[in-house]
Amino acid sequence: MAREDTPLDQEVFDRVLKEQLEAGTDKRVAEGRARSAAVRAYKTAHPEEEAAPAAAASGGNGEAQAPAAAAAGAAPAAAAAPAQGQAAMVAAAPASAPTRTAPLPTGNIPSPKKGAPDKHRLLALVPPEGIQRVEREQGDRVNVWPHLLIEEFVAMFVLSVGLVVFSTFVNAPLRELANANLTPNPSKAPWYFLGLQELLRYFHPLVAGISIPTFILVGLAAVPYVDRNPSNRPGDRKIAITLFTMMFMFGAVLTIIGSFFRGPGFNWTWPWAQGVFFEL
Amino acid sequence: MKLKPPSPSEVGDRLRESEVWKSIFRPGSIFRKGYKDTSRDRALATMNNVLYHLHPVKVKRHGLKLTYTFCLGGLSFFLFILLTITGIFLMFFYRPMADLGGSQAYTDMQNIRTLVFFGDFIRNLHRWGAHLMVITVTLHMARVFYTGAYKPPREFNWVVGVILLFLTLGLSFTGYLLPWDQLSRWAVAIAEGIAGYSPLIAKQAQFLLLGGVVVGPDTLLRWYVLHVLALPFVLVLFLAVHFWRIRKDGGISGPL
Numbered sequence: 001m002a003r004e005d006t007p008l009d010q011e012v013f014d015r016v017l018k019e020q021l022e023a024g025t026d027k028r029v030a031e032g033r034a035r036s037a038a039v040r041a042y043k044t045a046h047p048e049e050e051a052a053p054a055a056a057a058s059g060g061n062g063e064a065q066a067p068a069a070a071a072a073g074a075a076p077a078a079a080a081a082p083a084q085g086q087a088a089m090v091a092a093a094p095a096s097a098p099t100r101t102a103p104l105p106t107g108n109i110p111s112p113k114k115g116a117p118d119k120h121r122l123l124a125l126v127p128p129e130g131i132q133r134v135e136r137e138q139g140d141r142v143n144v145w146p147h148l149l150i151e152e153f154v155a156m157f158v159l160s161v162g163l164v165v166f167s168t169f170v171n172a173p174l175r176e177l178a179n180a181n182l183t184p185n186p187s188k189a190p191w192y193f194l195g196l197q198e199l200l201r202y203f204h205p206l207v208a209g210i211s212i213p214t215f216i217l218v219g220l221a222a223v224p225y226v227d228r229n230p231s232n233r234p235g236d237r238k239i240a241i242t243l244f245t246m247m248f249m250f251g252a253v254l255t256i257i258g259s260f261f262r263g264p265g266f267n268w269t270w271p272w273a274q275g276v277f278f279e280l
Numbered sequence: 281m282k283l284k285p286p287s288p289s290e291v292g293d294r295l296r297e298s299e300v301w302k303s304i305f306r307p308g309s310i311f312r313k314g315y316k317d318t319s320r321d322r323a324l325a326t327m328n329n330v331l332y333h334l335h336p337v338k339v340k341r342h343g344l345k346l347t348y349t350f351c352l353g354g355l356s357f358f359l360f361i362l363l364t365i366t367g368i369f370l371m372f373f374y375r376p377m378a379d380l381g382g383s384q385a386y387t388d389m390q391n392i393r394t395l396v397f398f399g400d401f402i403r404n405l406h407r408w409g410a411h412l413m414v415i416t417v418t419l420h421m422a423r424v425f426y427t428g429a430y431k432p433p434r435e436f437n438w439v440v441g442v443i444l445l446f447l448t449l450g451l452s453f454t455g456y457l458l459p460w461d462q463l464s465r466w467a468v469a470i471a472e473g474i475a476g477y478s479p480l481i482a483k484q485a486q487f488l489l490l491g492g493v494v495v496g497p498d499t500l501l502r503w504y505v506l507h508v509l510a511l512p513f514v515l516v517l518f519l520a521v522h523f524w525r526i527r528k529d530g531g532i533s534g535p536l
Contacts, residue, residue, distance in 0.1 A: 187467070
């Protein structure tokens with residue numbers, strides 16, 4: 001539907017234009033505001049035209065043909081769309097148009113008119129289904145800058161200070177040169193593997209060293225596909241939380257035993273009696 | 281006529297109006313002249329910064345609560361960066377060479393501790409930071425579990441997280457060998473013993489990991505390359521997917 005064809009209330013147009021111009025508004029802006037007020041006034045006064053399909057108007061504008069035809073799939077919805085205030089943006093198609101068709105390329109590339117300015121404004125015609133509608137609940141949101149970034153900065157700062165202070169006073173261990181002929185007693189893995197080393201006391205290496213770690217990793221990765229409970233409220237997830245906590249505590253206890261309660265020969269020692277055999 | 285030198289604030293204003301300054305700081309930068317504490321400029325500050333734009337412009341308010349995330353994921357990432365920087369520093373002074381008699385790697389370690397300016401301190405940062413990263417990554421996983429943040433649509437990001445945990449352990453363990461002292465040599469020997477029990481491919485797995493049949497100079501070189509190049513490279517790839525998916529899956533999970 002061409003802009004000039006939109007019915008409007010001339011009386012309201014004149015009145016608003018005068019008001020706007022008196023208020024010192026730029027002429028073009030004033031005209032735009034007056035027009036929108038007049039169109040709204042006309043629509044309020046003629047509600048019966050709202051529901052009528054815009055088929056009669058669709059032939060008016062040559063450039064609007066292609067997107068208009070594209071809207072045919074959703075013709076009733078598209079016909080209602082202009083009524084919802086999108087008249088200038090969306091040209092609705094006749095309800096009978098069967099398929100989406102784009103005009104064949106003519107090969108005629110329009111050249112700018114003589115004396116046309118270098119920059120000019122374009123009005124895009126967009127069929128309603130061409131707009132990607134993002135449905136997202138807005139909820140209670142805050143700006144990342146400054147709120148989140150400041151929090152992250154403080155966390156980074158606190159961690160850095162803690163690490164710098166610790167590194168200033170506690171030296172990382174460096175034992176004597178590696179010697180393939182001299183096995184230290186006890187010889188321990190890094191602390192995060194000491195739970196597994198502890199398991200080696202009870203099971204065959206194939207079980208403790210291969211099967212169980214594989215099971216833990218694969219099991220962890222499978223968690224979201226096994227736990228199909230959609231709720232994330234702790235009250236609804238008693239089984240999941242209990243199981244995970246038990247496994248986590250089990251691993252932690254094994255690691256602590258392997259770290260602090262195992263001495264020479266990886267035999268049981270009490271840290272307060274025989275001392276701690278643990279290096280980071 | 282008396283010429284007055286411009287005041288420092290005038291110099292600052294002129295500088296911030298210059299074309300060079302404006303070309304460096306994009307609109308929305310708090311260093312750009314005319315930054316206003318409005319919603320628009322706050323959004324631009326996030327969008328127009330290469331580092332901050334990993335974030336969305338807005339986050340759910342409950343996500344700011346310290347007791348929701350404990351900042352564990354962010355701190356793990358920060359530790360990774362810290363370890364990269366301190367690691368690059370250490371690479372200048374370390375050669376992964378060992379032989380049966382002496383060992384260049386071990387000598388370099390001693391030199392880092394005694395001769396290199398700040399060497400001991402940087403090594404401490406690297407070592408303690410690495411241990412801490414294993415802890416933060418593990419706790420991050422626990423946090424994600426307890427908040428149910430692995431539920432649809434975030435299932436795959438949890439899997440990526442498990443891979444990242446595995447890579448973190450791998451990075452930590454490959455680094456553990458590099459000092460080439462008794463501690464690292466025998467810690468690796470234990471893992472190597474376990475790999476020897478893997479079904480079907482025991483000998484192959486062992487040979488691949490050790491570059492030989494026992495822990496030796498080739499193991500050191502192999503684990504060094506894994507530690508400084510191969511594993512970080514893979515980790516960064518998965519990290520990119522991890523961060524990207526957080527955004528694509530709708531940002532922080534919750535509220536509970």
